[in-house]
Amino acid sequence: MNSPATPPDPLFRAVEFLRAAPEPGWDAIAGRVVSAVRRTARPGGQPLLAQTPADSPGQxxxxxxxxxxxxxxxxxLRQRxxxxxxxxAFDIDSQTDTLRGVLIELTGSYGTPLQELASHIRATTLAVIAExxxxxxxxxxxxxxxxxxxxTGDPMGV
Structure with a gap:
């Protein structure tokens, strides 16, 4: 004997509905979320040889x-x-583990003097490398x- 079909549990229906419904505003923030995930630290990086301070003891x-x-x-760069x-991206000499060069691609803001921005970014990059x-x-x-x-506006807000 077949029992009459019982309606699904309301909690189960709510879960199914939420899984099927897109998150409000997701389209607007998806790019930023994906970029943030890509920027997170992950294991397996390339080692870069740092100069040992002259006053450090031992070898x-x-x-x-x-x-x-x-x-x-x-x-x-984002803060400044x-x-x-x-x-x-880095050009790294795999034989010596030394940094040979840096490539930076970026999104700028309309109206910003881009050559001046690039010059400032180069100087900041060299300072960070030195540090x-x-x-x-x-x-x-x-x-x-x-x-x-x-x-137009803040590139981080897009």
Whole structure:
């Protein structure tokens, strides 16, 4: 004997409804959420040889992960300038684990003098490198800055 069909539990129906319904406003923030996830630190980075301070006792080597340099640089650029770094890539000599150059792609704000912004970003990048890896800020590392997009307002808010 078949029992009459009972309606599904109200809690079950609510769960099913919520799973099927899109989150309000998700389309507007999806890009920022995906970018934030991509910027999070993850294991397995490339080691970068840092200069040992001259006054440090003993011998040894200090390495800094490229993830640490990338995230520190991205935070510093976002805090100082009206821009959104979209890519920060490093040219690393795999034989010596030394940094040879940096490529930064970013979104700028309409009306910002882009050449001046790029110049400031180069200087800040060299300062961050000097702080984390040591050495002179004028050691000839090429810092390539490319503006790939320009938006009205704050690029981080888009």
């Amino acid at each position: 040894g080597r200090i390495y800094v992960s490229d993830h640490v340099l990338r995230s520190t640089l991205a935070i510093e 300038y009206l821009c959104a770094p979209t890519q920060i 984390l890896l040591g050495g002179s800020t004028a050691d000839g590392r090429p810092i390539d800055v490319t503006v790939t997009d320009v938006v």
